[in-house]
Amino acid sequence: MNIGEAAKASGVSAKMIRHYEGVGLVAAPTRTDSGYRQYTEAEVHTLRFIRQARDLGFSIQEIGELVNLWQNRRRPSRLVKALAQSHIEALEQKAQELLAMKSTLEHLVHCCHGDDRPECPILDSLAEPGPPAKAVKVPARARRGFSVR
Numbered sequence: 001m002n003i004g005e006a007a008k009a010s011g012v013s014a015k016m017i018r019h020y021e022g023v024g025l026v027a028a029p030t031r032t033d034s035g036y037r038q039y040t041e042a043e044v045h046t047l048r049f050i051r052q053a054r055d056l057g058f059s060i061q062e063i064g065e066l067v068n069l070w071q072n073r074r075r076p077s078r079l080v081k082a083l084a085q086s087h088i089e090a091l092e093q094k095a096q097e098l099l100a101m102k103s104t105l106e107h108l109v110h111c112c113h114g115d116d117r118p119e120c121p122i123l124d125s126l127a128e129p130g131p132p133a134k135a136v137k138v139p140a141r142a143r144r145g146f147s148v149r
Contacts, residue, residue, distance in 0.1 A: 003018075011047075023064075025067060046067065065083055
């Protein structure tokens with residue numbers, strides 16, 4: 001099948017198929033005399049595997065490891081489990097970071113009157129020098145005149 005058909009069958013766009021080929025996740029397919037890529041059902045199956053791994057948030061490097069483990073029928077499952085466990089830990093860290101961002105933003109939104117006044121603790125907080133706040137932090141000048149429950 002051609003790249004469009006492989007994209008439709010696998011759920012991976014033609015652009016991403018070419019990208020995966022370029023980064024070595026999938027081998028370069030055979031080509032017709034006119035240079036068009038031709039995919040087998042086995043290659044489409046690999047593309048589906050990659051898509052499902054991407055849907056779970058695995059990185060390209062991790063997917064490369066998973067593909068290699070999947071294709072090696074003699075692999076020990078402990079290697080697969082360790083890779084998945086490491087990914088779970090990374091997802092947990094990311095979830096905690098997202099919750100902290102949400103909490104900070106909720107606090108800032110609560111502090112902003114959202115009326116016709118130009119003062120805005122959200123913008124003031126974003127304009128603070130230094131790295132972005134990782135914890136709920138509202139600058140003193142942004143709190144002036146605002147009531148916080």
